[in-house]
Amino acid sequence: MTATLDGPAAKPAKGPKPILDGKRSAGVQFSVYFGVVAPLVALAAAVPFAWGWGLTWIDVGLFVFFYAFTGLGITVSFHRYFTHGSFKAKPWMRVLLAIAGSMAVQGPLITWVADHRRHHAFSDKEGDPHSPWLFGTSPVALAKGFWHAHMGWLFERDVSNVERFAPDLIKDPAMRRVDKLFPVWTLATFVLPAVLGGLITWSWWGALTAFFWAGLVRVCVLHHVTWSVNSICHMIGERPFGARDRSANFWPLAIFSFGESWHNLHHADPTSARHGVKRGQIDISARTIWIFEKLGWAYNVRWPTPTRLQKLTVAEH
Known part of the structure; x- marks a missing residue:
């Protein structure tokens, strides 16, 4: 596969580095299965668990x-x-951002970035991981493709080449350290809600329900919203901007994905800090970056310009 995408494997020095870098170890692969399946089981149990006794407003607040x-x-x-360098951040902010992303339990920072840059390099072509x-x-191929793009690709053992x-x-060094401590951030994302729930209610039951709702269920919901951008937003939706793939805007996901489902503009202009650029397109992520900029925590933000957007729109039509 590597030789097909990158040229003869016998001459690696004269071409780009291979897109893959071996296979995941058995231990890492097990952690992937556990990180995907355990929250999914919790979500399946959420409805009967909540029926009359398992959900409080404290759980809702911690979930949000x-x-x-x-x-x-x-x-x-x-x-x-x-991944895209849409803005620059102060050093302390850079570390905090890396920790916040790691606590989403979608993989270590460097692995996540390598996979996503590979996705853009080969978007909707051979070499695209999802x-x-x-x-x-x-119909059968599209069903298979949806499963693969949504979560099936996570169970494959191929590893994107981080050097490339x-x-x-x-x-x-700071980012390597955050990346290496991924198990710590994973533990923290489940333990912190439980600790807060227990302290607020001053009960073990409050800790348990907070762990369930603001820990397991929250991680599962966020997983599937993120993965829906990989799957749904490359299959259906509007395409007002010129892109070299099948990326599309899917408005029902806009709020839950914090603006990521305005996916067509993102693939047309990947470094743009704002994805929802048309009237009425809510982009909470872009507003958050704007707040960071006003506070002086972010700078050199790559905001879209009318001229740039016009060129992108014309490119499609």
Whole structure:
């Protein structure tokens, strides 16, 4: 596969680095399965658990807080900042952003960035780790493609080559440290809601329900919202801007994904700090970056301009 995408494997020095870098170890692969399946089981149990006795307003409040913190950690931090360089951040802010994204339990920082940059390099073509269009266009092929793009690709053991796709991050000692401590951030994302729930209610039951709702269920919901951008937003929706793939805008996900589902503009202009650029397109991530800029925590923000948007629109028509 590597030789097909990058040229003969016998002459690696004369071409780009391979897109893959071996396979995940058995231990890492087990952690992937556990990180995906355990929250999914919790979500399946959510309805009977909540029936009359398992959900309080404290759980709801903690769910919303941690969903926003870790969700923006993916959209503002891992995606727009670390992957695409949509803005620059103060050193302390850079570390906080990396931790927030890590607590979404979608993989370590450097791995996440490498996978997403690889996605853009080969979007909807061979080499894209999670395109829904790799198996054909028949109903069966599209069903298979949807599963693969949504979560099936996570169970494959191929590892994106970080030296090729994330060389800036592997050279950064602070980011390597945050990346290495991913198990700590994973533990924290489940323990902190439980601790807060227990302290607020002053009960073990409050700790348990907060762990369930603001921990397991929250992680599962955020997982599937994020993965829906990979799957749904490359299959259906509007395409007002010129892009070299099948990325589309899917408005029902806009609020839950903090603006990531305005996906067509993102693929047409990946470094733009704002994805929802048309009237009425709510982009909470862009507003968050704007607040960071006003506070002096972010700078050199790459906001879209009318001229740039006009060129992108004309490109399609």
